[in-house]
Amino acid sequence: MDLQLKNKKVLVMGASTGIGRSIAEVLVQEGAEVAICSRSLDKLQKTAKEIGAKHVFTCDLTKAGEGKSVVEKAIKEMGGVDILVTNTGGPNKGNFADVSDSQWQEDFQSLWMSVVESLKAALPKMKENNYGRVLLVTSLAAKEPLNGLTTSNGLRAGLAGLSKSIANEYAPFGITINLLLPGYTATDRLKELKLTDERIKQMVPAGRLGDPRELADLAAFLASPRAGYITGQSILIDGGVTRGY
Numbered sequence: 001m002d003l004q005l006k007n008k009k010v011l012v013m014g015a016s017t018g019i020g021r022s023i024a025e026v027l028v029q030e031g032a033e034v035a036i037c038s039r040s041l042d043k044l045q046k047t048a049k050e051i052g053a054k055h056v057f058t059c060d061l062t063k064a065g066e067g068k069s070v071v072e073k074a075i076k077e078m079g080g081v082d083i084l085v086t087n088t089g090g091p092n093k094g095n096f097a098d099v100s101d102s103q104w105q106e107d108f109q110s111l112w113m114s115v116v117e118s119l120k121a122a123l124p125k126m127k128e129n130n131y132g133r134v135l136l137v138t139s140l141a142a143k144e145p146l147n148g149l150t151t152s153n154g155l156r157a158g159l160a161g162l163s164k165s166i167a168n169e170y171a172p173f174g175i176t177i178n179l180l181l182p183g184y185t186a187t188d189r190l191k192e193l194k195l196t197d198e199r200i201k202q203m204v205p206a207g208r209l210g211d212p213r214e215l216a217d218l219a220a221f222l223a224s225p226r227a228g229y230i231t232g233q234s235i236l237i238d239g240g241v242t243r244g245y
Contacts, residue, residue, distance in 0.1 A: 011036075138180070
């Protein structure tokens, strides 16, 4: 299937490793012009060389204004952003009683405000072009809270409501906004937990971890013109972990 992504201009955040990298790689393979960003320039340059991304930008999404700044840089460098993929690393664990005010503020900036800043910078240009695709990579925690991930559970769930509202506003302008909610996926962060095969089978009905490429292939479809009638959706890629509707 031709996804009609050739020469589309893309910015993928948090793309030096893991899920973000896989999404960027698939979009490069589909012929898009891809910019990637993360905090480490060395990792970005290595990843860009390996996957064929054309542009790299350093940014720290835990800092105010960085989401807006990196989108503006990408627009200037590429002449626009047709597809925006927001993606940030998971916050520190902590039950509600143990989470400090400073962690709430940092995680709010990283998980929430960086998305708001990015959207404010990207959507006006997309509206001018009467075309845009926005993918917010969050977590299954947005649907089903995970033990000890208080800030993630609360903030990521809130993004679902935000995206629904924005999707309705921008649908008349050819812009779609969807959430991707990965479950237990074989990234470096999860590998550090050293889960046994038996434990994974207990946790995941599919009996295995997800492959980042599986999520990336879905992201590529949703980022394409072919997915123009899909917007405001929160889509789980979790092997059946989430039990609710």
